[in-house]
Amino acid sequence: xxxxxxxxxxxxxxxxxxxxxxxxxxxxxxxxxxxxxxxxxxxxxxxxxxxxxxxxxxxxxxxxxxxxxxxxxxxxxxxxxxxxxxxxxxxxxxxxxxxxxxxxxxxxxxxxxxxxxxxxxxxxxxxxxxxxxxxxxxxxxxxxxxxxxxxxxxxxxxxxxxxxxxxxxxxxxxxxxxxxxxxxxxxxxxxxxxxxxxxxxxxxxxxxxxxxxxxxxxxxxxxxxxxxxxxxxxxxxxxxxxxxxxxxx
Numbered sequence: 001x002x003x004x005x006x007x008x009x010x011x012x013x014x015x016x017x018x019x020x021x022x023x024x025x026x027x028x029x030x031x032x033x034x035x036x037x038x039x040x041x042x043x044x045x046x047x048x049x050x051x052x053x054x055x056x057x058x059x060x061x062x063x064x065x066x067x068x069x070x071x072x073x074x075x076x077x078x079x080x081x082x083x084x085x086x087x088x089x090x091x092x093x094x095x096x097x098x099x100x101x102x103x104x105x106x107x108x109x110x111x112x113x114x115x116x117x118x119x120x121x122x123x124x125x126x127x128x129x130x131x132x133x134x135x136x137x138x139x140x141x142x143x144x145x146x147x148x149x150x151x152x153x154x155x156x157x158x159x160x161x162x163x164x165x166x167x168x169x170x171x172x173x174x175x176x177x178x179x180x181x182x183x184x185x186x187x188x189x190x191x192x193x194x195x196x197x198x199x200x201x202x203x204x205x206x207x208x209x210x211x212x213x214x215x216x217x218x219x220x221x222x223x224x225x226x227x228x229x230x231x232x233x234x235x236x237x238x239x240x241x242x243x244x245x246x247x248x249x
Contacts (some may be wrong), residue, residue: 020227021178024220030213044180046232061232070234073246077238080246132156136164136199144204145220147171152199161208166200172222174201 021042028035041048045064052058059072062084069087072079109117134154142151147167154162169175176193196202203219 020225021174022221022223022225022227026218026220028216028218030215041227041231042179042182043227043232047182048231061234063232071243071246072234072238074235077235078241078246079234079238080241080243082243134162136195139163142204144218147203149203150200159208160211163206163208164199164202165204166196166202168200169197172201173224174222178224 023040023042024038025040026035026037036051038049038051040050047062048059050057050059057074059074061070061072062068063070064084067084069082069084070079071081105120109120112120134156136152136154139151139153142149142165144165149165149167151163151165153160154164202217205217206213207215
């Protein structure tokens with residue numbers, strides 16, 4: 001899934017009592033027409049997310065209290081396990097690989113004409129990539145589900161690459177404390193949160209490419225309610241397998 005779900009970003013208010021949180025959202029890829037429904041459960045230092053990959057249902061459970069991540073496949077009654085340290089290391093390695101590949105690409109581009117550079121970027125699947133931070137411009141109001149929200153256009157070099165419709169956190173009744181589990185899983189949440197603190201929580205996010213909407217993430221519900229402890233456990237009778245075994249037929 002793309003960056004949209006990583007926009008669950010939050011602020012600390014330590015005096016507020018923590019409550020379990022259940023969030024449901026739908027991600028739609030407009031190019032393929034594929035829709036995926038996600039349900040995420042948060043409980044202090046535990047998180048569970050459920051979705052389907054190529055028609056196969058999976059659930060991931062992050063247990064910060066145990067420093068472990070479980071990936072569960074219910075149809076086979078199997079699960080794979082990795083430590084949080086391993087997961088973070090994989091993320092860091094992916095970022096290092098991307099940086100190295102970008103450096104090599106830039107070296108290749110040095111002696112090319114502008115036309116050759118454009119062709120090379122397109123061939124490498126990097127056409128239009130730009131890490132310049134987005135500048136958000138307020139554009140009006142809309143309604144998403146039961147929420148009245150404020151529209152912002154995320155602009156880069158004069159082009160709209162994202163549109164978000166946000167709701168004040170006070171209206172949703174959520175704080176960073178409700179997302180503590182996700183906060184513990186990521187090192188970059190604080191910066192993101194400060195930006196969201198100004199604009200609100202995105203209940204709808206649309207990605208654009210060349211002026212066309214390519215993907216939409218829509219929040220359907222955010223509920224504060226008690227979540228059974230069993231939601232964050234491996235069901236009885238499940239067998240442990242490798243990651244390769246998890247995805248094998």
